[in-house]
Amino acid sequence: MSHMLVKNWMSKPAVTVHADAAVADAINILQNHEIHMLPVMEGARLVGIVTDQDLKIASAPDSTSPNSLNGPDHGLQKAISEIMTNSPVTISENQTIEDTAELFLVHKLLGLPVVNRTKEVVGMITKGDLFRFILTTIGMGKCGIQFAVELLDRPGCVKDITDIMRDFGGRVGTVFSTRERAEKGYRQAYIRIYDIDQPSLARLKEVLKEKVKMLYIINHREKTSEIF
Incomplete structure (x- = not known):
């Protein structure tokens, strides 16, 4: 049942951000693409993942510090590598939707980077994609x-x-x-x-x-x- 495979339901191509990019850049990418998380790349290598919640926390002003570097814009200039989750959980494009749901539950995830046989990021699969699969399957x-x-x-x-x-x-x-x-x-x-x-x-x-x-x-x- 090939229609049960991740590659048939993932969003592709994956929208990514470089590890050296600023928080402000990542926020713009999320807003422009209306998505909630980004795989973080160093060249072709996946090194992390960052979510809209990570960016919200990072960009919030630090009201506890008198240092001017912690003003309203300081968080926006942080590098994504400083706030990302390292070594993110991934799923193969040839695994099943059932595998995806299990990973979501076990790791309490909202989405997963999808990789191919050579570990290149080829897409993202989210809970929204999972719901779309369920609705299609049940009619x-x-x-x-x-x-x-x-x-x-x-x-x-x-x-x-x-x-x-x-x-x-x-x-x-x-x-x-x-x-x-x-x-x-x-x-x-x-x-x-x-x-x-x-x-x-x-x-x-x-x-x-x-x-x-x-x-x-x-x-x-x-x-x-x-x-x-």
């Missing part, structure tokens, strides 16, 4: 009908349900299943279908109620929801 646009069910976890269990949906004329769009929040021995499945008429939908619901535990149905077409 962006709030259309169709979403079913959430809990069913006995056995080989082919989800396929059995999608086959029933097709028997009633539904076109299956997206399917996601997990054991994460299900009872032991069960799994939850989240299925989005299209192209089913109301009478067929009503019959489908009755059949499903006999075979699985219904969690909810959200009908984006009719703007209705049923929570079981």
